[in-house]
Amino acid sequence: MIPLSWFLFLSAALFSIGLFGVLARKNAIAILLGIELMLNAVNINLVSFWRYNDPSRIDGQVFTVIVFAVAAAEVAVGLALIISVYRHRNTVVADEIDLMKW
């Protein structure tokens, strides 16, 4: 059986890639994609710990399903915001969406 640490490494790598995407990409949609990667990295962690600790309980799977639902809702809201911003400002570049700057 594949040791737990492999799954954890995969998850950490996926989270870091997502974090990098969030911090480094300019496109707001790419940032949203990065966030999805990070959420899914968490999902891998949840599922892995469930399988290796006590597979008779289902709480790990329930958490994962809830995160899916939250992620879907978040993407829907996020895309709606981005579309709205695009309609007003004709851009999806995060640096140019600086309405909150002092």
Add this chain to the structure above:
Amino acid sequence: MTTETLLWLIPLPPVLAFFLIVIFTNKNRALSHTIGVGAAALSWLGSMIVFARALGVHELGKTPFQSTFNWFPTGAAWFKVGVLIDPLGAAVLFFVAITIFMIFLYSVGYHNYGQPAGDHDRKGLPPHGATVTDEHGHAHVVPSIEPMYSRFFAFLGLFAFGMYVLVLSDNLLTLFVGWEIMGLCSYLLIGFWYGKPSARDAAVKAFMTTRVGDVFMLLGIAYLYSATGTLSFREIFNNAGFMQALATTATPILGLSAAGLIGLLLFIGTIGKSAQWPLHIWLPDAMEGPTPVSAMIHAATMVSAGVYMVIRMFPLLSLDPRTMTVVAFIGTFTAIFAATIAVAQNDIKRVLAYSTISQLGFMIAALGIGAYVAAAFHLITHAFFKALLFLGSGSVIHGMEHGVLHVQGEHAGSPQHAGSPQHAGSPQPPQQHIDPQDMFNMGGLRKKMPITFWTFLIGGFALSGFPLVTTGFWSKDEILADAWGHGHLAVFITLAVAAFMTAFYTMRQITLTFLGEPRTKEAEHAQETPWTMTVPLMVLAFFAVTYGWVGIPEHFPGLGGLVPNWFHDFVGHTLAHVPEAPAFSWVPLLTSLGVALGGLFFGWLYYRNVKSAKEDVFQIPVLKNKWYFDEAYNFLFIKPAYWFSETFVYKWMDQWLIDGILHSFGKATQGLGAAIRKYIDVIVVNGFGDLVGYGTKDVGQGLRPMQTGRVQQYMLAALLTVIVVGAILTFFLAA
């Protein structure tokens, strides 16, 4: 109606008339003078009823008409005021009522009632005449009605009220109230033509000068009240204990007794009111007022009130011989002093003013030598003939003004010029060609104004003391007889000389005014005055002749005893001890005959040939200028008073001392404020405030770059924070 009720009612009609005229009827001239004259007539009627009833009372002096009520509480007791008519009061009331009524009536004519309004007349100035055009188209200038006609009757009413209050008072306080009301009215009426600066000055002068006397009089009243606890004449004089105490109490001033000091203080009030030397200066200037005012206030009633008051207070005055000496001296001196000035005056009213001062001096002198009845007698006779003379002089002036206007009308020439519209709005009065009051502009008026002439002659002869047929003879003779009989030789001689001069200047006045030929064109065109002016003259002339016959001494050769000496018996009984009439002596009788006839004769002899003021040898500068008393007072009192107010009080005290203190306070406070601001406000308070403000601002500015608005930078910051905090927590929690 009981006599007492009537006494309360007598003063009321004039004061009601005053209020009615002032409040309601001042626009309506006819109604105003009807109310005024009607009120005077009512008071006159009441006074005559009272007088008639007083005659019927046996020994009125012991049981006078009297009525009092409680006015205000003074501790446990009440201050009482009331009315009183004793023989003296009755006699005075008689002449006061008649003269006041006559003068009211006279004023109607004097102020040209029924004449058109003047062309240029303005309120506060005497009327200057109106131009009328008759049916032939000729323009005439005629006298115009007084612009403030109603106002005059209102003031006269108030004045009459004051005089009645004074005569009817049974105590010094209400007497003083009446006294001051008259003082006010005197001021208002002297300044009646307030548009003339001379009238304004005269009004102020009269008010201020009498004020000097009044202050002392008030002191005397206060002293008397504190000494006895009452101001009622009869309560004081009929109380032997009071009189004894007043006569024996010594005062720190001049070693006088209390009675003497009180008497002296009250007498100073009289000096002011009756224009005695040295406070005589206001009376001649008071002639600026309308002539009825001069007659009423400054000859017949108000100035007599001063004498009336000392006659009233005679029992008190006579307690101290030194006070009596002062009174006699002032009176005698004033009598001769004023007579000398009267000789050199040219203004017809001023001559009369000085003769009034002189005659009042006679009364005061008579009182000073103890001739109580003679003083009262001369007071009353003088009121009649002097009112007559003043009204006569007013009539003369009026007639002369008529002449002046007539001549003016001729000078004005053609009708179109006289009625030209460009003159209508001009404030300048028409040119007065001559002074209608200067006797040297008159002459020959006996033909033009016969009634005025004869009545004036009677008045003048009464003033001179023409024997037997005039009142002045009997009263003046009685004063001289008293002076001789009581051995006051100096007073006797001085008064005799004064009487000679009186006769002399009176005849001078009559000669210059009425006899000879007219000296000016204006005098040629003088005209007799209307009946409202001549009737009062005739009534007063009647009394100026007959009133003396009620006081013929019993032992007078030939006439004595034919009619009883009613006046002496009647008024003498006012006092507790009826004064003895002096024994008959030929010396005073011959003296008074001699001075009266001699003065009249020499006056006529000299002045019948004098054509102008330049030929008159009596125009001596020192007499003409009234012994320079006005100048002396100006130098002694008025200049120092101005200096005191202007330099001392204003410049030194107000500007330098008080303003200086205030300004230094201001400067000190300002300095303190500046210091507080500089060292506390600016540094501490402002510094703290600024620190908070700028500090917040600086911190904000320092933190501002953090807010880049870039989402990814925020997230990076959040990540770093999480890492750092996580590391720290791990480090501490693990440890």
